[in-house]
Amino acid sequence: MAAPRTCGLWSYCGRGLSRAKRNCGLPGLRSSWPWGPLGARLLSQEKRATETHFGFETVSEEEKGGKVYQVFESVAKKYDVMNDMMSLGIHRVWKDLLLRKMHPLPGTQLLDVAGGTGDIAFRFLNYVQAQHQGKQKKQLRAQQNLSWEEIAKKYQNEEDSLGGSLVMVCDINREMLKVGKQKAFDRGYKAGLAWVLGDAEELPFDDDKFDVYTIAFGIRNVTHIDRALQEAHRVLKPGGRFLCLEFSQVNNPLISSFQVIPVLGEVVAGDWKSYQYLVESIRKFPSQEAFKEMIEDAGFQKVTYESLTSGIVAIHSGFKL
């Protein structure tokens, strides 16, 4: 319901406002803000009144960001459990397929956006480590005579087991990152992992930095998808790959499962509204072809998509050439 959410939102914005006033030393900042450091994006008066969708609800663009934040804040702890329940565990297969399509080699720099709880990041680390170990085994078999120093170094584990690979997990939501960090700690992932708080529409990274950019089940929550795609294009190195795993349009609309998902959310997680938002936002997301065109508009080439599980999800892929 809009009413209780906006009350929380008012206090959230109020807190931000007082913090901003205290921190910025420029009294005239408010009036000069539209021409700030990000000169490229002007905030005109008309833009503020633009509407977008939050599920089936119509909200202003500023509202959407805050509302989505609250949804993921409340589902963060049960996110993985709910994913398993709703997709009957198949979401793991989808994510494995994404990694197989990516086929990263040791030394890849991956940026995983909206990757809060770390599913893609952990799979990437496993994959790259397996590849690296495979490569080393082949090397050993090829050159049977290693020097004593090389053998000693291997035993001392001085070598990087990932071969220089790195994954940066970026998410706008602190709670999701917290859950992800805890998972990494529990599973013993230490090397090659970095956690960054950031907005997909304005990534805190320099241009031409990453080999692969992934966003799994995150892009439909972004307020301006085109901006997120442009940012993806910016931070990728030339030759870099964009991969997106997202729910898509099915031929027969899954009416019954859309009824069941909020019920599951209520019974398992005590949260109807967030899962209602989930099913509605899936309905609102553009079709495979339309999304492919949006990716091409952002400057990517050789854009393809692959529908999985009869169209429930699709993996879109594009290259920055």
Add this chain to the structure above:
Amino acid sequence: MATLLRRALFPLRRIPSSPRPAAADVPFRARSHGAGLLYPDHIPTSPLQKALLAAGSAGMALYNPYRHDMIAVLGETTGCHTLKVLRDQMKRDPEGAQILQERPRISLSTLDLGKLQSLPKGSFGREYLRFLDVNRVSPDTRAPTRFVDDEELAYVIQRYREVHDMLHTLLGMPTNILGEIVVKWFEAVQTRLPMCILGALFGPVRLSAQSLQVLVSELIPWAVENGRRAPCVLNLYYERRWEQPLRALREELGITAPPLRVQGLA
């Protein structure tokens, strides 16, 4: 960082909602926002969803008895017929009809705790306050109604939930599992809500053999007898009876003292 600052500097603006079609034409999912709601917090649900919610909440409540929200959901999804009977019966009683009209709510904001504290010892209000303190409960922990599709019935079930603590005080039962089961039996006989009946029958599943024995031999017959004898407890305008001595109120309702003192203090 930049987006956060931007959001902070330009506060939200309420967008006037576009005119919506009649509630019947719009699929119920779209109705969950805006004009189609019967009361705040209302979530319209289809019969399939209600059935699934009832089954799921019953299972989850048994699996994890600390999920009080599941019991509330079970009550809302299974009680439609019984709530109508309760509402009609309230309308026939003068005090009950007044409650339906004025719709009093019991929460920390509506209760005048200072006034209750100043009442003489032994009065209903004072004893209620003592019950809240000793058991460390607050009237604000009751979840709002969400799945009932009639706003008067939604109030009836909300009133039933808020009155639950008063019943504890009247019956002299603490909030541990044994006390709760006894109150549930009383409520089941009084209101005949399916959720109360299910709770009364399945609640004892988790009790020890000794407690079960005491429950079945002494407490349940006492609760059932009092439930039958007393007039409907939803008809009492509790907010007007704070000064009434508890003993007099119990006599008025025909509630006798419990057969033995239940551990945990009422």
